[in-house]
Amino acid sequence: MSQKVRAVIARRKNEPVTVETVVVPDPGPGEAVVKVQACGVCHTDLHYRQGGISDDFPFMLGHEAAGVVESVGEGVTEVEPGDFVVLNWRAVCGQCRACRRGRPWYCFATHNAAQRMTLEDGTELTAALGIGAFADKTLVHAGQCTKVDPAASAAVAGLLGCGVMAxxxxxxxxxxxxxxxxxxxxxxxxxxxxxxxxxxxxxxxxxxxxxxxxxxxxxxxxxxxxxxxxxxxxxxxxxxxxxxxxxxxxxxxxxxxxxxxxxxxxxxxxxxxxxxxxxxxxxxxxxxxxxxxxxxxxxxxxxxWYGDCLPSRDFPMLIDLYLQGRLDLDAFVSETIELDGVEESFDRMQAGDVLRSVVVL
Incomplete structure (x- = not known):
């Protein structure tokens, strides 16, 4: 059964973002619903809002996220409900010419969820980098979920989802x-x-x-x-x-x-x-x-591109280094905010006042 959650939406180019109700469908084959715990505010989100990436509005913003898998669709074996995961936008296909050559970090056909999340009136949303994680919950391809040690703070772990990993x-x-x-x-x-x-x-x-x-x-x-x-x-x-x-x-x-x-x-x-x-x-x-x-x-x-990372290889390793005290990821978290603080955080980011604002849900 589909769920209604809060999410940050960019409806039109250069207009302030709003927090609206979004419909998240049940996961289909190869998909997962993730309960988001934290999501960093990245410059890429601002680029989406400014129309600098595409004009496929409205956008569901947010992509530097960590959370817990709530449910999975048919055929999903890599994660299961209850797993603590970092979301990534490099769900490798395993079949393209890069993957077949043993270079999956260059995958040319990365996966996203087949279904779209929507506004209450049925308007389809474009999820930022196929994730859309300024939200209570989001629907992604299961391959976009990388399981890591749950001892790490979600506010820190999620930063590996984009900028810090890059x-x-x-x-x-x-x-x-x-x-x-x-x-x-x-x-x-x-x-x-x-x-x-x-x-x-x-x-x-x-x-x-x-x-x-x-x-x-x-x-x-x-x-x-x-x-x-x-x-x-x-x-x-x-x-x-x-x-x-x-x-x-x-x-x-x-x-x-x-x-x-x-x-x-x-x-x-x-x-x-x-x-x-x-x-x-x-x-x-x-x-x-x-x-x-x-x-x-x-x-x-x-x-x-994305630090030439392979999430399944790099995310768990970097989280382990963080937990060992060898990688100070906490240094990147300048502030924690709520969902309705994203628009103001864009201003602080552009002014150079923060390394990362992190939405904590």
């Missing part, structure tokens, strides 16, 4: 930071801060945080940065080179995603170094680089 994975997976490497991170908000933490966790000898906000640079220090660069006051390329013996960093992570910061990342890396783009550009952005420099500097230019 940053950690940019360093650990895409950048493949090795012990003793030098790493520079440009842009130290939630994703960049997590990249700093990931580089530190990997054993980087030097982690250089670059930003224009003193507050973010101070936070980056707490997350493991050994050096900081205020790019309002100095050229970040020259500063990174100076801090790395004149050579540039082994890995440079662009967590902003605009042409200017990408060029900085490109020239701030050592010869044969790696650039990782994890900040999300907008469709109109264009980049121009001398092709001879691309050729002559060698190395690798990579994009990191």
């Amino acid at each position: 940053g950690l994975g940019a360093a650990l997976n895409t950048g493949n930071v090795q012990r003793g490497d030098s790493v520079a991170v440009i842009g130290c908000g939630g994703v960049g801060g997590a990249a700093v933490m990931g580089a530190n966790l990997a054993g980087a000898s030097r982690v250089i945080a670059v930003d224009i906000d003193d507050r973010k640079l101070a936070t980056a220090r707490k997350l493991g940065a050994t050096h900081t660069v205020d790019s309002r006051e100095s050229d970040p390329v020259e500063a990174v080179r100076e801090l790395t013996g004149g050579f540039g960093a082994d890995v440079v992570i662009d967590a902003v995603g605009v042409p200017e910061t990408y060029r900085q990342a490109f020239y701030a890396r050592d010869l044969a170094g790696t650039v990782v783009l994890v900040g999300v550009p907008t469709p109109e952005m264009r980049l121009e680089l001398p092709l001879l420099d691309v050729f002559g500097r060698g190395g690798a230019l990579k994009s990191s």
Whole structure:
């Protein structure tokens, strides 16, 4: 039997979000209903509200979530009612060419629930990243549920569902930071801060945080940065080179995603170094680089989509590290709010006042 729950809805482009009643159907084959316990407020949710991802309004927002499986549909074996799970938007198919090559973190056909949640009048909703977790309960594909140790706080565990995983994975997976490497991170908000933490966790000898906000640079220090660069006051390329013996960093992570910061990342890396783009550009952005420099500097230019994570592999491991006291995920939770506080949290996020606001239900 379907259920009626509260959820945060973006009805039209750039209009404030509202808390409305949503109808959640019983799970069908391969689906699960999850009782949401906490959900982080991510910049992607704001992009949905601004119409920057698609115009398939109305949207049911929220995707950085953790909760408990309430019910499952036919054929579901990976989770069962009562399991504590982190929701993910990379439910791998197991059948596409990436999965068949043994690279499921690149899956080209990830799963979402087949059924749609609706408003009370029957209007179908588009769930953000196939999740829609600013809600008491949500319907997802069972593969979007990753079981983790229930000893972890839901407010912390849910952050692995998007931004924190994107940053950690940019360093650990895409950048493949090795012990003793030098790493520079440009842009130290939630994703960049997590990249700093990931580089530190990997054993980087030097982690250089670059930003224009003193507050973010101070936070980056707490997350493991050994050096900081205020790019309002100095050229970040020259500063990174100076801090790395004149050579540039082994890995440079662009967590902003605009042409200017990408060029900085490109020239701030050592010869044969790696650039990782994890900040999300907008469709109109264009980049121009001398092709001879691309050729002559060698190395690798990579994009990191969701930190190249495999949720079934990475989420339980990272939660274990958190419970062991080796990964301070609590540092990302700036505040906890209620469902009706999401719109105001967008303002604080844009002002740089928080790393993450987390809705606790």
